[in-house]
Amino acid sequence: MVHLIIRKATLITGIAAIALLSSCYYDNVEELYPQSPDCDTTNISYATDIFPVIDANCIACHSGSAPSGNVSLSNYSEILAASQNGSLLGTIKHEPGWSPMPKNGNKLDDCTISKLEVWVAVGSPDN
Numbered sequence: 001m002v003h004l005i006i007r008k009a010t011l012i013t014g015i016a017a018i019a020l021l022s023s024c025y026y027d028n029v030e031e032l033y034p035q036s037p038d039c040d041t042t043n044i045s046y047a048t049d050i051f052p053v054i055d056a057n058c059i060a061c062h063s064g065s066a067p068s069g070n071v072s073l074s075n076y077s078e079i080l081a082a083s084q085n086g087s088l089l090g091t092i093k094h095e096p097g098w099s100p101m102p103k104n105g106n107k108l109d110d111c112t113i114s115k116l117e118v119w120v121a122v123g124s125p126d127n
C-alpha cells in the first residue's frame, strides 16, 4: 500500500515537471516575438531587412581601417559575429553591459529591433 502511494506521487511529480518544462519551452519564432499588425516579422531576409539597417545606422562608424570600438560591421561575416556574441542585440536594445547603439543617435524603432531579434533567433541566415 505504502509502495503504491509513493509510486503515484512520483508519477504526479513527473507529469507536473513535464507540464512545467513544456510550458516554458518555445521553438516557434512567431510565438516568441508576436507580430503587431504594423510590423511584419515574417520572412526576414538578411539582404532586404538586416543589412540595410546596419548600412544606414552603423556602418559609418563601424567600417574602415579603424572602426569604432574595434567592431567592424561592414559585411555578413562581421555582422554574424556580432549576432553570435550577443553584442548586436545587446547594443541596439540598450541592454545593461553594452554600449547603447547607434552611438549618440536615436534608438532603432521597435519594429526594426523585432526584425533583428527574429533574424538572430533563427540563426542569422545569409539570405
Ligand code: HEC
Binding pocket: 054, 057, 058, 059, 060, 061, 062, 068, 069, 070, 071, 073, 082, 087, 088, 091, 092, 097, 098, 099, 100, 101, 102, 103, 104, 105, 108
Ligand atoms: C557615431 C558612431 C557610431 C554609430 C553610428 C554606431 N556606433 Fe557602435 N560604437 C561606436 C563607438 C565609439 C563604440 C565604442 C564603445 C563606446 O564608445 O561606446 C561602439 C561600440 C559598438 C559595439 C561594441 C559594444 C560593446 O559594448 O562591446 C557594438 C557591438 C556596436 N558598437 C554596434 C553598433 C551597431 C549595431 C550600430 C548601429 C545600430 C552602431 N554600433 C552604431 C560608435 C558608433
